[in-house]
Amino acid sequence: MDLRQGIGPRRPGKTADEFQQDLLSNLFYRRGTTVESASARDAYETLSLTVRDRLAERRSRTAAAHFATNPRWVYYLSAEYLLGAQLEQNLLYSDTGGLAAEAVKTLGFSLEELEDLDIEPGLGNGGLGRLAACLVDSMATRDIPAVGYGIRYDFGIFHQIITEQGQTERPDDWAFHGNPWEFPAPDDRQTVGFYGRTEPIPGSPTRKRWMPGEIVLGEPSHMLVPGYGTETVNIVRLWRARGSEASFDLSRFSAGQYAEAVQEAVRAENISKVLYPDDSTELGRELRLKQQYFLVSCSLRDIIRRFRLRNEGWAEFADKTVIQLNDTHPTIAIAELMRLLVDEYEVEWDEAWSITRRTFAYTCHTLLPEALETWPVHMFERLLPRHLEIIYLINMFFLREVEARFPGDHDRVRRMSIIAEGPERRVRMAHLAVVGTEAVNGVAELHSKLLRETVLNDFAELWPAKFQNVTNGVSPRRFVKIANPRLADLITEGLGSAAWLGDLEQLAGLEALAGDASFLERWRAIKRANKVDLAAGDPDALTDVMIKRFHEYKRQQLKLLHVIAMYHRIRADPSADWVPRTVLFAGKAAPAYHAAKEIIRLIATIAARIAADPVVSPHLRVVFPENYNVTLAERIIPAADLSEQISLAGKEASGTGNMKLALNGAITIGTLDGANIEIRARVGADNFFLFGMDAYQAAGAHQQGYSPWAYYEADGELRAALDTLRAGTFGEAGQRVADSLLGRDEYLTLADFRSYVETQDEVDQVWRDPLRWAHMSVLNTAHSGFFSSDRTVADYAARIWRVAPVPVPKAD
Ligand code: TH1
Structure with missing residues (x-):
């Protein structure tokens, strides 16, 4: 018998009174202040916790449904997430906007002024990071069991200042006042190795022992990702680097060498200190490769931990797991999974390779040569010696396959190799990503076509079925309902329902109104009012x-x-x-x-x-x-x-x-x-x-x-x-x-x-x-309904992930 049956958390109430009471409880017991002395920030933090509690309750039902189903999971690996401000979204997704507006008045504040305190975590550069945020939103909205993994940078994308001299940059200490949306999960911390050397294991031709020269802790926290119009609440889990206990040198501290005493810890913590502010270009810095491996190593161990909670052995791993690589940034995951399976879990190479290839899928976001990541072999060798050996092995088996398919075509072998030869040998991450995955996709029709015809042409000839297109999309909740409430209301009125927010193709119904002069006048008036709000010039x-x-x-x-x-x-x-x-x-x-x-x-x-x-x-x-x-x-x-x-x-x-x-x-x-x-x-x-x-x-x-x-x-x-x-x-x-x-x-x-x-x-x-x-x-x-990220996710789910939704029962 399951002793936990029937036991669950007290559910946050749905009435205005209950919301109000919860808000006050949170003010007293979690914020530790009183109505009389509450500042705007106290009110903001308290409101955020009160809204978060509603989502957390849904999260607990989601986890229960997922646990009971043991479904196939999607793990989205991305070095960047541009989640946007959380309060307004979470009010919408928990349907508590009205309750909140009333309740905060009793603390003497308006909802709008509290929303101004809601800082967006700028953990990304641009389109790629925002896409990751739209996709996790839509995965939850489509009831897909999913976790987004990323890095919790202390400093996000820089704050830009514009003067007549152009741009200057200031650090973005986004969590300076804390982040009420985040749950720390210190029990799930992981250890990550760097540098060091490898040693053969007697009697085993493929296994090796890696003795890292530096050990860093990865501490996770997560933010809730609610679905719209559904019960599902998924999570984005972000890793922050910490020095281990051993990284503090007490004897040096006692000797007055304060900087030296903490230098190892500082070095460790630098890994998640700052987001690299380069969009679509590669800098090739070692710290960037360290960040990538840090994300990958923590996330894969977490994925394996989660798999092992529900399953035994490895037979079902690839059936229960799909890991989507958001560009090549997390591609070292292919070598890391091989290392974990072969070296640590003693799985035979061929079986490990079969599992690995069936587990990963790769999204390519660019064609620009300067964005295609390559790492100098010598840098790789120093930082990740065991991974380089594994990549060499993967490459050897792969090039044999090319040789067998195209006998004597040495130029092709050279072009396709994961290692670029030359004065400085380099590891081509895109090649590793194509070789080690089951599916590769571009992000728009033309882009996917050009990938097949140009940069990945040789690979498309070898494995035509691997290459697909999944056109990007955006969240209509954030980019219409929240951003443009006037237009959203007019659309809802015109279509007679708000169902378009979860089924964007319904916007096609507006075509019938496009000839209606009074509708067009209202449409124009809304655009004008939005320009007045923006206050960036003459609204006409x-x-x-x-x-x-x-x-x-x-x-x-x-x-x-x-x-x-x-x-x-x-x-x-x-x-x-x-x-x-x-x-x-x-x-x-x-x-x-x-x-x-x-x-x-x-x-x-x-x-x-x-x-x-x-x-x-x-x-x-x-x-x-x-x-x-x-x-x-x-x-x-x-x-x-x-x-x-x-x-x-x-x-x-x-x-x-x-x-x-x-x-x-x-x-x-x-x-x-x-x-x-x-x-x-x-x-x-x-x-x-x-x-x-x-x-x-x-x-x-x-x-x-x-x-x-x-x-x-x-x-x-x-x-x-x-x-x-x-x-x-x-x-x-x-x-x-x-x-x-x-x-x-x-x-x-x-x-x-x-x-x-x-x-x-x-x-x-x-x-x-x-x-x-x-x-x-x-x-x-x-006619823009196609560009909903809900459609994008449905495409990935059907053609790449082959996952089914797991509905979460409503609270009774
Ligand atoms: C962008 C692409 O430039 C853009 O066209 C696309 O809509 C978006 O990704 C989402 O698919 C990219 N951003 C980056 C960022 C880095 C490296 C490559 C790309 S491609 C750091």
């Missing part, structure tokens, strides 16, 4: 937004050339009937990416110059709100009219901001890149402003002798814009940007300029007809 101006990381391939510089062209046109004819525009840029540049920082500096200069120009400023404004993050995105996206998705075709794997903006009724001006192509196919070519060359034209341009000067010579408006920059009118940053464009113009900015400006002229024409614009805007929302 066309709000033209480019919000994303700064990277040359994304081509913020193309948008700037257009701004300069508009500036020249207005100065030449100030009294013409110009369409008023607010051009809004937001986003961070990697601190060491100088070219990207020059572009930010140039934007700041141009913004100031235009603002000070009485002739131009009534028609054109450039704004750059600083420190773009999830919270700021939630304010900008609802106010956007025009969505700039102008990367050079073939460079942006997918994009997800493009989806969030279309969903909120912004119309895209974009190239045939990433998910833009799928957005255009769904919203219709008439409701999308297309320009520029396609990926195949772009790929051939440099070989065919591309010359930026030819475009400079041929296009007077372009020449005038570049000459203004070269003359130093907008400072040194402008000169440097112009030099780079007229030097190599790696991303073919000048080649796409004319097509871009002509398409922007078309944008102006459509804007002059407000009802036509509103009609197009409604159709963008109506």
Whole structure:
């Protein structure tokens, strides 16, 4: 008999009175203060705990249902999560927003002021980290048993400050005041080894003993991930590095050598100290590889621990477990699982390899060569000597297979090897990820196709069935309901129900309203009200937004050339009937990416110059709100009219901001890149402003002798814009940007300029007809239902994970 049967925690109540009482209990007993002396932060912390308790109760039922079912689990491994602020989301997902608003009044605060204290954990760089957050949301929403594993960085993505000098960075001590959403789980801590040496085990050809030279503790904590419209609450488990007890040297401390006494502990804790602020580029620092192995080693041991709670032996491991690798960052997991199985659990190599390959799947998020991770063999050998040996073995067996399939094709063997030969031998993580997994996917149709045709072509020829596409998606709860409550209410009214929030294809029902003039008027009024809230310029101006990381391939510089062209046109004819525009840029540049920082500096200069120009400023404004993050995105996206998705075709794997903006009724001006192509196919070519060359034209341009000067010579408006920059009118940053464009113009900015400006002229024409614009805007929302991350997760579940939902019973 199960002695625990019938015993469960006291359930938090559902009534306003019960909520109020719980809030007060938490204030007294957990926060340790009183109503009379409660500060705003006391009230915020207490409210958060009260809401968290409601989710924790669901979490306990979820765990019970999972334990009883012993299901197949999804483990999502990601070095980054951009979860966004938690309070508003958790109020929505626990349906306690109304109760909370009333209850906090008795403490003398408004819900809005407490929400301002809710800091977002910035544990990611950009799209890849936010995608991880949307996917865990949708996994819970689809009742999929899942855990997201990550790193609890002390410092998240830096806080950005913008001045006329450009970007400066400040550390992001996000948990300075504590984090009420987090549960520490010290009992589940793990130990992780680094460095050291290996030793053969007599009588065993494949097993080895690894004696690490450094030992670090991984301490987990988790945050709750509730599903929307369901009972499931999953978790994201984050690891923080700590020195072991032995890392404090008491004798040195006693001798007065204070720094030396703690140096080992400091070294250990540095592993989870700070997120590397590089998006889509690789720095190749040893500490980064250490972070990756730290995440992987802690998580795999935790996964095995969880498996062993419910199962014996290894026969069922791969049937009960799928581990999704979010890009190559956690790919060392393939070697680590082999090491654990072969060295520690004494599983035969072939069986271990079969288990490993069937357990992992790999998502590739890029095509950029500078983002494809490779590690110097000598660095690997020093830090992870046993893993390098295992990788060599994996590679040997793999290359034998290639040799057998393509006899005599030595060039192919060299190209496909996990080890790149050359003056400095390197480990190619993407190759390891393809060899050691059952499925590989790109993140949009075009991206998956280009992966098969270019960087992973040899692998696609060897294993065609392994390669798939799963187009990215975004959470409609966070990016419509929470970010844009006015629009969400109108949609619910128009469709007659709120069910679209859990079934986004229902938005198609809005098409029937796209011809209704009074509906279009309300639609327009909402966009205007959102612009008033954002307060970034004239709410009647066309709000033209480019919000994303700064990277040359994304081509913020193309948008700037257009701004300069508009500036020249207005100065030449100030009294013409110009369409008023607010051009809004937001986003961070990697601190060491100088070219990207020059572009930010140039934007700041141009913004100031235009603002000070009485002739131009009534028609054109450039704004750059600083420190773009999830919270700021939630304010900008609802106010956007025009969505700039102008990367050079073939460079942006997918994009997800493009989806969030279309969903909120912004119309895209974009190239045939990433998910833009799928957005255009769904919203219709008439409701999308297309320009520029396609990926195949772009790929051939440099070989065919591309010359930026030819475009400079041929296009007077372009020449005038570049000459203004070269003359130093907008400072040194402008000169440097112009030099780079007229030097190599790696991303073919000048080649796409004319097509871009002509398409922007078309944008102006459509804007002059407000009802036509509103009609197009409604159709963008109506046909963006496909871009829900719930659909993305359903695709992964059906085609890659082969998992079934496990419903969690309601509380009785
Ligand atoms: C981004 C891609 O650039 C973007 O197109 C895509 O929508 C997003 O991932 C989600 O799939 C990437 N972010 C990173 C970050 C690092 C390395 C590679 C990529 S690709 C650190």
